[in-house]
Amino acid sequence: MSDALINGLAGAGGGIIAQLITYPLQTVNTRQQTDRDPNKKVKKAGTVEQMYQVVQQEGWSRLYGGLTPSLVGTACSQGVYYYFYQIFRSKAEATALRRKKEGSGDGSVGMLSSLMVAAMSGCVNVLLTNPIWVVVTRMQTHTKKSPAGRDPSIDLEQAVVGGAELPPYATSNAVQEVFDEAGIWGFWKGVFPTLIMVSNPSIQFMLYETLLKKLKQRRASTNNNKGVTALEIFLLGALAKLGATVVTYPLLVVKSRLQAKQAVGEDKKHHYKGTLDAILKMIHYEGLHGFYKGMSTKIVQSVLAAAVLFMVKEELVNGARWLLLKDAANTVRLKP
Numbered sequence: 001m002s003d004a005l006i007n008g009l010a011g012a013g014g015g016i017i018a019q020l021i022t023y024p025l026q027t028v029n030t031r032q033q034t035d036r037d038p039n040k041k042v043k044k045a046g047t048v049e050q051m052y053q054v055v056q057q058e059g060w061s062r063l064y065g066g067l068t069p070s071l072v073g074t075a076c077s078q079g080v081y082y083y084f085y086q087i088f089r090s091k092a093e094a095t096a097l098r099r100k101k102e103g104s105g106d107g108s109v110g111m112l113s114s115l116m117v118a119a120m121s122g123c124v125n126v127l128l129t130n131p132i133w134v135v136v137t138r139m140q141t142h143t144k145k146s147p148a149g150r151d152p153s154i155d156l157e158q159a160v161v162g163g164a165e166l167p168p169y170a171t172s173n174a175v176q177e178v179f180d181e182a183g184i185w186g187f188w189k190g191v192f193p194t195l196i197m198v199s200n201p202s203i204q205f206m207l208y209e210t211l212l213k214k215l216k217q218r219r220a221s222t223n224n225n226k227g228v229t230a231l232e233i234f235l236l237g238a239l240a241k242l243g244a245t246v247v248t249y250p251l252l253v254v255k256s257r258l259q260a261k262q263a264v265g266e267d268k269k270h271h272y273k274g275t276l277d278a279i280l281k282m283i284h285y286e287g288l289h290g291f292y293k294g295m296s297t298k299i300v301q302s303v304l305a306a307a308v309l310f311m312v313k314e315e316l317v318n319g320a321r322w323l324l325l326k327d328a329a330n331t332v333r334l335k336p
Contacts, residue, residue: 004086006320007313011082014313015074018305023070024051024063025301030140032294033256047297058143066139069171073132077125078309085121085205092117108213111206118205122198130194131187137259138174181262190258192275193251200248204306207240230311237310238303245302250291252298254278 019026028050054062092113100107109117178186215228215236257278262271269285272278282290 004083004090006317007086008079008083010313010316010320011309012075012079013316014309014311015078016071017312018308019071019074021308022301022305023067025297025304026070027063027065027140028054029294029297029301030137030256030260031143032297033253034141034260035293047300062143065142065169066136066171066174069132069139069174070136073129073136076132077129080128081121081125082313084124085117088117088120109209111210114206114209115203119198122200123195126191126194126198130191133194134178134187134189134259135171135174137256138177138261139169139171141256141260142169142174177261190255190275193255193258197248197251197255200244200252203247204240204244207243208236208310211236211240230315233314234307234311238307241303241306242299245299249295249298253291253293254282257282 025047028047031050031054051063089109092109096105096109096113097107099105178189182189212228212233215232219226254275258272258275269281272281
């Protein structure tokens with residue numbers, strides 16, 4: 001089994017576990033991002049209170065709306081990303097070693113090369129998996145109609161923002177809705193800001209690789225042969241994701257707005273024709289604050305998910321390599 005395949009499968013496994021743990025936070029965060037009414041009262045509610053409101057008004061299941069396609073998307077995204085990341089990383093390392101033999105460089109992959117490797121892997125991932133995330137966004141922002149007695153204007157706003165439909169609202173409903181709205185190209189809505197957002201995992205992995213390299217160098221300089229622990233991987237992953245999220249969050253909000261159900265009728269301020277149109281309308285109607293809606297929730301969710309992902313992925317990779325080495329040793333031992 002190749003190292004790229006091991007990393008791809010381990011990344012998929014780690015991503016699924018991280019997704020299961022943090023999914024309710026993702027659902028609330030997506031709703032916060034697509035909330036387009038600056039005067040709406042629920043905007044003052046905190047993350048925990050909003051989760052309670054969803055459970056009280058719509059049931060526990062809505063916190064996990066779109067979980068199935070999201071898990072498929074996570075497995076595909078992490079698998080594709082790590083697979084191509086390892087391939088591009090191996091080529092970068094081979095190039096660095098060749099340059100060292102030629103008398104140029106120290107044989108290690110530099111920061112710029114790490115950034116390029118992560119960016120190329122991210123672009124491949126986005127182009128292949130964007131349709132899945134469009135469906136997930138539709139399902140996360142779908143809201144059930146409010147009970148009788150509620151202000152009908154709030155129901156209308158929820159319909160505009162979340163794409164409220166009569167239940168049940170399954171994956172097939174979301175797929176049909178996207179197709180009816182924009183055809184096959186509707187599944188690539190938000191792909192432009194998402195492609196720009198490859199800088200997020202690029203920055204994340206650049207920071208992670210840099211911090212991990214410095215930690216190993218520090219251990220080596222002090223003659224400490226102790227390996228990097230799971231807790232240290234967890235903390236390095238969390239720190240790397242925090243830095244990347246703060247920088248790229250406005251693009252994430254724009255992407256969510258484009259992928260959520262668009263307003264219909266005369267309400268043009270809630271209908272976005274494209275990335276530039278969404279940015280200009282958000283600035284005009286909501287100000288710069290609109291680009292940072294739900295950021296605190298996203299930071300908590302992203303940091304926790306990334307930390308779990310890195311920790312589980314590294315443990316799975318180490319476990320797989322140990323099993324392969326053990327199997328190879330047993331095979332050699334059995335030979336006459």
